[in-house]
Amino acid sequence: MNEEGAFLACNSRFEDLYGAKEKDILGRTDYDFVNGELIGIQGIGRDITERKLFQEQLEHSRKLESTGRLADGVAHGFNNMLSVIIGNTELLLLDLPDNSPAKEPLEQTVRAVRPRNCTDLF
DSSP: OOOTTTOOOOHHHHHHHSSSSSHHHHTOGGGGGGSSOOOOOOOOOOOOHHHHHHHHOOOOOHHHHHHHHHHHHHHHHHHHHHHHHHHHHHHHHHHSSSTTHHHHHHHHHEEEOSSSSSGGOO
């Protein structure tokens, strides 16, 4: 209903109640259909705009949380692989003589893989 009480929409049950088709109901009020029996119609409307916005925000928050968990898992897996590379490379370095030609490339590997601080990761 609009502010004047005119119907803006109706369904088949509403049509049955008034004994008229939608095209004959729209734009009219319940008083246009009074025939001695019907004295009015009561309805309830709710503004669910805030609820919809909250649901959208909640869904967005859940997506962000899922993305964060995925990134965390990838980071842990990557860190585990790097730990193996660093550990095995350092073990090789311990067994190599100082004048070995393989020493410098292995030291470069350790320097490249081990970050100096957290910001070096990004």
